[in-house]
């Protein structure tokens with residue numbers, strides 16, 4: 193059930209389910225394949241390339257490439273050059289994908305690269321996939337967990353944790369094979385780290 | 398097993414073939430080099446206490462002699478993908494280069510798609526097509542876990558594949574890992590032959606011909622098309638190549654495969670195939686202690 197899958201009990205707008213796999217399952221079980229249960233649209237397969245800058249923007253609410261790059265830089269200290277080989281695409285309202293290939297815009301397809309970032313909301317939120325792939329470039333708002341804390345986190349459970357940095361979405365890492373490795377996204381509020389690992393990616397150790 | 402008796406005359410050492418078909422298969426994982434290095438994946442397996450044996454012919458292909466591992470950290474990070482050993486052959490034969498345009502015509506659940514993406518360094522445009530939505534959602538989820546950003550997923554019948562959405566240009570390479578009667582998966586799935594019938598074999602051969610034709614048509618002159626199945630039936634293998642050699646401008650070419658194999662057969666039940674199909678490779682279960690497989694490399698000539 194899509195509504196049970198987001199792992200974001202405090203964030204109802206995300207409850208349509210985060211991953212495309214879950215969306216696929218939704219379609220297979222007779223869903224209509226639309227993008228978001230709050231904003232039904234007839235083109236759930238339509239991807240629009242993000243305009244480069246404000247000057248090129250037609251839809252005033254659509255994020256721009258520049259805003260996306262600035263957000264990663266400001267929030268996590270990820271240098272924009274990390275994404276030099278990727279274009280960004282919006283599917284539905286606010287779901288941004290990162291694609292290494294080339295396509296006409298708009299394009300109708302089942303998937304275009306990787307789900308990357310949730311926009312059109314007060315606090316933008318990276319996907320677990322984006323953090324696992326690009327999070328090693330993050331230099332701030334990164335929290336390193338112990339093995340036991342990491343296990344709690346991937347199981348989808350919240351935990352109290354000391355953290356004197358910003359509240360909000362953090363890159364969560366733990367040590368694997370001798371280096372800190374990004375594991376996923378956590379939401380830090382009120383002294384606790386809330387796991388944002390989607391149901392399909394949760395594991396019990 | 399009786400079904401396989403029909404291959405007694407084309408398989409050398411048929412007794413060993415039969416015996417191998419009855420043994421279970423070891424489980425094998427491929428290291429996902431999009432997210433890590435082979436070295437670090439091996440270190441993470443050591444940390445987790447999971448034993449592995451490298452397969453010499455393919456860097457980062459590791460057999461796990463003990464049972465299927467449970468939850469483990471390298472898997473959670475998308476460093477590993479469970480993939481049968483012979484299933485790693487066609488992407489290697491395809492040999493995609495960085496920034497190329499590649500079509501994976503029968504792609505779900507994406508073992509070879511994600512392997513192709515690793516081989517291109519996750520660059521270029523990799524179009525992954527399947528006609529089964531449920532299987533496509535498994536492909537999407539594998540691609541996400543493995544951190545692939547170069548793949549565009551299309552839901553369509555590969556026989557009518559359209560080049561339009563992705564810049565309209567021809568592909569540099571295409572893989573047709575065709576739906577088939579799956580005889581070669583008997584070690585993994587002992588029921589694989591339960592629904593076997595000659596009608597089914599002939600029916601699916603029609604789909605295979607259509608998809609392979611489309612792959613040749615959508616690949617540029619000088620480009621490479623790889624055709625593979627996990628079945629032994631010449632109707633689904635050499636006969637499909639023979640058909641495409643006649644119908645489209647292409648050639649079946651030799652390739653290096655550092656695994657024991659037999660050549661393609663040129664004669665089956667009174668039918669003669671184009672001599673060039675000998676360049677295809679048949680991998681039998683007793684050759685390298687794997688599943689059964691068929692793989693051919695084609696070059697587009699016009």
Ligand SMILES: C[S@@+](CC[C@H](N)C(=O)[O-])C[C@H]1O[C@@H](n2cnc3c(N)ncnc32)[C@H](O)[C@@H]1O
Nearest residue numbers: 503504505506507508509528529554555574576
């Ligand atoms: C052998 S499986 C592919 C395995 C895949 N290449 C991998 O490595 O994970 C064959 C696939 O072909 C798909 N298929 C069957 N007929 C098709 C058609 N006409 N067009 C596209 N895909 C088709 C099936 O749904 C199935 O997923």
